[in-house]
Amino acid sequence: MKTGHIGLALLLGAGWAAAGEVWVADLGLGNMAQGYGAPQKNKSVDKHPLKLGGRTFEHGVGTHAESIFELDLQGGADRFTAVVGVDDEVKGSAASVEFKVTADGKEVFTSGLKKAGMEPSKIDLDVRGVKGLLLEVTDAGDGINFDHADWADAKITFHGAKPVVGPAQKEEAVILTPKAPATPRINGARITGVRPGHPFLYMIAATGERPMTFAAAGLPAGLRLDAHTGIIKGSVAQPGTYKAELVAKNARGAVRRELRIVVGDQIALTPPMGWNSWNCFAHAISAEKVKAAAKAMVESGLTQHGWTYINIDDFWECHKDSKDPTLQGPHRDAEGHIMPNPRFPDMKGLTDYVHDLGLKVGLYSSPGPWTCGDCVASYDHEELDAQSYAAWGFDYLKYDWCSYSPGMEKTRTRPVSFAPMAKYLTNGAPAKLVHNMRPYAVMRAALDKQNRDILFSFCQYGMGEVWTWGEELGGNCWRTTGDITDTWGSMAGIGFSQHGHEAYAGPGHWNDPDMLVVGQVGWGHLHPSKLTPNEQYTHISLWCLLCSPLLIGCDMTQFDDFTLSLLTNDEVLEINQDPLGKQAGRVSKDGNLEVWAKKMEDGSLAVGLFNRGAVACRVTAKWSDLGLAGKQRVRDLWRQQDIGEFDSQFEAAVPRHGVVLVRIWPAK
Numbered sequence: 001m002k003t004g005h006i007g008l009a010l011l012l013g014a015g016w017a018a019a020g021e022v023w024v025a026d027l028g029l030g031n032m033a034q035g036y037g038a039p040q041k042n043k044s045v046d047k048h049p050l051k052l053g054g055r056t057f058e059h060g061v062g063t064h065a066e067s068i069f070e071l072d073l074q075g076g077a078d079r080f081t082a083v084v085g086v087d088d089e090v091k092g093s094a095a096s097v098e099f100k101v102t103a104d105g106k107e108v109f110t111s112g113l114k115k116a117g118m119e120p121s122k123i124d125l126d127v128r129g130v131k132g133l134l135l136e137v138t139d140a141g142d143g144i145n146f147d148h149a150d151w152a153d154a155k156i157t158f159h160g161a162k163p164v165v166g167p168a169q170k171e172e173a174v175i176l177t178p179k180a181p182a183t184p185r186i187n188g189a190r191i192t193g194v195r196p197g198h199p200f201l202y203m204i205a206a207t208g209e210r211p212m213t214f215a216a217a218g219l220p221a222g223l224r225l226d227a228h229t230g231i232i233k234g235s236v237a238q239p240g241t242y243k244a245e246l247v248a249k250n251a252r253g254a255v256r257r258e259l260r261i262v263v264g265d266q267i268a269l270t271p272p273m274g275w276n277s278w279n280c281f282a283h284a285i286s287a288e289k290v291k292a293a294a295k296a297m298v299e300s301g302l303t304q305h306g307w308t309y310i311n312i313d314d315f316w317e318c319h320k321d322s323k324d325p326t327l328q329g330p331h332r333d334a335e336g337h338i339m340p341n342p343r344f345p346d347m348k349g350l351t352d353y354v355h356d357l358g359l360k361v362g363l364y365s366s367p368g369p370w371t372c373g374d375c376v377a378s379y380d381h382e383e384l385d386a387q388s389y390a391a392w393g394f395d396y397l398k399y400d401w402c403s404y405s406p407g408m409e410k411t412r413t414r415p416v417s418f419a420p421m422a423k424y425l426t427n428g429a430p431a432k433l434v435h436n437m438r439p440y441a442v443m444r445a446a447l448d449k450q451n452r453d454i455l456f457s458f459c460q461y462g463m464g465e466v467w468t469w470g471e472e473l474g475g476n477c478w479r480t481t482g483d484i485t486d487t488w489g490s491m492a493g494i495g496f497s498q499h500g501h502e503a504y505a506g507p508g509h510w511n512d513p514d515m516l517v518v519g520q521v522g523w524g525h526l527h528p529s530k531l532t533p534n535e536q537y538t539h540i541s542l543w544c545l546l547c548s549p550l551l552i553g554c555d556m557t558q559f560d561d562f563t564l565s566l567l568t569n570d571e572v573l574e575i576n577q578d579p580l581g582k583q584a585g586r587v588s589k590d591g592n593l594e595v596w597a598k599k600m601e602d603g604s605l606a607v608g609l610f611n612r613g614a615v616a617c618r619v620t621a622k623w624s625d626l627g628l629a630g631k632q633r634v635r636d637l638w639r640q641q642d643i644g645e646f647d648s649q650f651e652a653a654v655p656r657h658g659v660v661l662v663r664i665w666p667a668k
Contacts, residue, residue: 020157032068034489035480035490040122050150052083052152060083060154062150067135068137069165070133071134071135071165076158080127080155084120086116087133094145097113099470103133104130107615127156133166147365174569177566178639180208180304183250184253187205187304188205189269189306190257193266196263197235200222202231205306216247218242219242220236241261242260251658254368268455270507272476274359275297276311280520281311283314286343286344290312307552309359310354311363314375315327315375317331318375320375337387338388347583350392361393361394363394363398364397364400365400367379368405369408371400371401380412380414381414382416395455398520400457417443433469447474458475468504470509477510477511481494488535498583500585510583511546516553516554517538519560526555536566537566538610544572545575588622592614593616593619608660609621612657621650633666637662
């Protein structure tokens, strides 16, 4: 017996786990979700040796907040041990995290706040009889920047079946959205903007049994409606607000709804709703895939709910040095106009195809000489490129920061205008802020010269607090964060960090926390979204409350019923498209439980009760927090059902990482 103990000690000293013990890192990390990067076996998230408090560990998992790892202990484990903390590789940074361990739905360990440079904490838990163990790293409430977290020496001892990667119980994808009725119902934006004399395109979004016919009374001079398609086209010369009565009619009945057409200085009076190619096709995009996406948007019925844009991301241009013949070709013509690559042989024909379906179409470029994918970008050709976009018929421009640097301004060969940022230059704005603004001001001035409305999206990841100046520089939306991925850590870390930005959003100018990651995504290697069903409900609910641009990132030719149900709930989408344009803010927070609310044009409130925690909880929305008093009527928006009337608060059971989304009116 003594010899056996000595042998075990030697094995452990050599870094081996004996029978009945397993290093957590050896179970496989494929199901570990985190907000940035990829989990690492026996290394930090940046692939350095695991190091906490000056001590190096041979075994463990390097991750990044927000992080979740579920293990199925199969009821046969005895102990879970680990040493946890912020990896020394980010010492001196603002990193801050909290480690949590949950056993069968009960929190059994929390580290408290762990910052960079703090001593690590030891975990030693009795897990006998536990089936599901959840290892979680939160961002401690201040965002995920530099949150490199280590589960060093994480180990499970067991006497029965060997633990495996969870989850122990798979979450069912329950469809909450009711089917649209056979009778006509007009959906989508109730207000739309266009500049005087510019092309106008609007499709009446209506569900109901087909065939259906459309009519409109009170359209301004210059607009015409196709009664069979519901597509309104033309141009309006005179500024003003015009109220048109739209009618949709089928064999089951007819319905009317007002549309306000605002002819003036602003477009994007509600957040854009559409699709972008990047999160599914990445560098493999082509004209045929764009046409297929447009066709799928129509045939899936998305257009009947207000979805409008088909946006082409990077790789429509020629590449700098690719050997792929479909990315080769002349970068520009003799006059300097940009040339698309061979995958896009007829840009005008492509936009005509999309427009004929009643949809709008977007394009992508960068202010530097090359895009993020090393394709030709717009530096020193901004006005020529804007001319091309308008001549081709594009309606949206995503302008991605890549390859731009301030020193380039000295090498320009063509004159440019910085007019949109004149106030900042006059007031002596800091050089760094001017650097962030300058390329967007140049393209804004170039777009302003075109006889076409092109929605301008700043994609520069929130640098220089773009939300504080994006509107004045003529941005219609601007990214507030880095790129999203289909993990809870990424989506939740981005979405819930938007609190405080609500003062800067409104009709014509929107904060953009990046695209939607539901359905088949994968950036060229498609897979079902890694978000659980409840996390996907949270994603769509939060983005609608935030008045975010809603850009579908999946392959729309591969919709499943659950994904379609997420994207076709008109009462949920109405929160995003409300004409008042008020972005939600957080009104209360109790640990992982948060309540967010936004004012609606009709005086009601849209309210999200969120549970960011790993176990189901009850969440309470108090009238005192919402600025309400007296009896209120509450309606569940996902289920499209009235819940009842309540006197001082509304409380609901919310699943882990889930939401209950409601709308509240004074009771009659």
